[in-house]
Amino acid sequence: MNTGSRRSRRTALTALTLVLPLTAVAACGGGSGTGTSAEQGSGTGTITVWAHQGQASEAAALQSAVKTFNSSQQKVKVKLTLIPDADYTKTITATDASKLPDVMEFDGPTMANFVYNKKLAAIDSYVSGKTLSNATDAIKAEGRIDGKQYGLGMYDSGLGVYANKKLLDAAGVKYPTGLSDDWTAAEFTAAVKKLAAKDSDGKSLDLQENNGFASEWGTYAFAPVVWSAGGSLLKDGKAAGALDTSAVASALKTFQSWKTYTDPNTDGNAFTKGRAALSWGGHWNYPAYSKALGKDLVVLPLPDFGNGAKTGQGSWEWGIGADTKNGKAAGAFLDSLLNDTNVTAMTTANGAPAGTRSALAASALYKKGGPLQLFAEQLAKPCGDSDITKSCVAVTRPITAGYPTVTAKFSQALSDVYGGADPKTALAKAARAIDQDFSDNDGYPLS
Template identity: 80%
Template sequence: MTAGNRRYRRTACTGLALALPLAALAACGGSGSGSDASAEAGSGKGTISVWAHQGQKSEDTALQNAVKSFNSSQSTIKVELKLIPGNDYTKTITATDASKLPDVMEFDGPTMANFVYNKKLAPIDSYVSAGTLDNATPANKKQGEIGGKHYGLGMYDSGLGIYGNKKLLDAAGIKYPKGLSDDWTAAQFTDALKALKAKDSDGKVLDLQEGNGLATEWGTYGFSPVVWSAGGSLLKNGKAAGALDTPAVVSALKTFQSWKPYVDPNTDGNAFTKGRVALSWVGHWMYPAYSQALGKNLVVLPLPDFGNGPKTGQGSWAWGIGANTKNGKAAGAFLDYLLNDTNVTAMTTANGAPPATTSALAKSPLYKQGRPLQLFADQLAKPCGDSDIAKSCVATTRPVTAGYPTVTAKFSEALNSVYGGADPKEALAKAARAIDQDFSDNAGYKIP
């Protein structure tokens, strides 16, 4: 895999492609009945254990430095950090009994509801300061909230867009969006592909990061915005039927299917950087490589609008408190420190992701107003949450449900089959039926 693909896996949640059987993650740890209020406040002093995923070396260093700085900044709390390889991280939390989990743990955003369902995470509202909660970006809070309680907050977020090669777009006479307010419609995007093809030797003018595979978490993260932008949803009121398989979503996926002849398979990962394609549908994590390759010829555009406004995915790794901690006060104090401007800025400088706190985001040299990745910040400033996805909002959270493993597996399978030529109506209806059957079998994965 390319460095960009590895970065995607760490910063935009492909860890949830789930090496475990899907049912295992949903079922491991028992049913979701009972209270989640087992965390104890404790004395606010002593040693606390912290688990995190081992990511890029620069990310690991930023986290290790934050822990060292916290430990030396005061003498009442000592943090002991354990890094677990990213590919094993979700499996490790899933396989570990709640009583053996640490006081503080990182988790991949879409796994949160499952860990709450299985009583592995406690609400953090009583333990982190009001200032920390208030400073979290609205999109960050949406990912971490269930039933009015917050179970997680992230240091960074994520987002999607279309990177364009200005030189190639101009040569084809294409007028492209300058921001969210003048986004392409799906039809205009298709017209742009046709115009680019006319000027291209092999007619392959678009990169969809096909090398990541579409029947994976990349398929869900990267292309569920097509569903939301068409006015549909992966899940609505606990059901996929009537949300995922609407005529508007079927039509949108037919359009998506029609783009395949324009797509460069990008097996070498260099389709955009080498100028073979003019457009790349991907996320913030490719900016360093793309910027270095294209310089001032790089433009950043929103995804096309299928009728319900442009949409993007969001969400990434977040931090929470183990449900069985005996020292919630100390855990909260560490999270307050971890989520301050110094540490959030160090981490987002290390991995290039958008800061998930309002103060760090406002000062970010990449994401603040007038800077190259302002579009991603503009999108995150208009969060949708995971339900009631209005035309006016943009950054949409993947369904916050313990049944998410089934949702992502069935949707990405449908997307992949449609891309391969299957009938969108049949593929979406099949996925919706499978999702709804699983939810029915598990009493809707309700969290009390």
């Protein structure tokens, strides 16, 4: 993903670096099936840990967590290796399971592929009950396959519509106060048009078009439109009948109609400079937006296309290498890494919502009454990746080893629709391609 602002990328998009390397992940023809178990080992000695090298403040928080763990006891010593973002997922993909570390970080959507290729072990037997119970339901949903926990994250992510209160008030546009009175898609579109009528260039909306829609940004940001329309990227292992429904096509027709009123945001400053009154974005946009707008910044849920407002969720998670000979020591480190002190230090560094219940509740940004309370409320209503009801809000991207194909085909369809293609035709093409790939790979069975 490429943003128009280097600063926003480094300070804000860290929670979405999860989306950068997915195209490098493909099923390698390895054995399928969950249930790979790490060896418990002695619980003592040196363990190896791999992590992606995020922004400097994130790396410092992680290095501090490792240093504190190493000095807090004498039984286990952690050797940390940081690998550049651009190479991280490719490195895990190219490394034989026997050469992988005892503990490794991984992009949430890549988890199923690594389980499929027997590179991750379930962590339930190695982390404490306290650690598991303190993880938020949304974090646990992203890291679970067939009832087994393969990953837990220090932080999560979320989407919303940022609005410039001053511009909305000037145009006489009423806006939601939260999830209970979210805009319908029609109301959102009407607001966009009304605001555009008051704008000198007729552009009132920022969709972060500068990130490109034929990318993971397209899937992460706009799959919520599909889910909110009652559809899904994948249902029971098939895209046909889930992605290419008339309701989803209608929703993307509405999305297509917004282009007329959308600032292309080539400089990444459409919202902060006041050119757009509305910006479709994530929690990572808050620091820059808050600094630019101050008290005029309001955070709203995404519009409801009929099945309730939805948001994406998920970020980097931590797990145990399938071939570790010291699962007990690996689990001890994860218990330490995922405590409130370390989680709070990391989320202070990157501004993301905490992945633990207690740290999230104590967060100045996300607690009740905080400026990003909406994101916490959304994450408190997780759907998982399959049971997408009207009442749940935060949806996990499909947990499947075939996810790279799903996201590539959907995001291309989205980009084509935005460029003027017929939604029904584009979605049908994407669904056929996804289903053919899954058929060619026996459905990417994980059990």
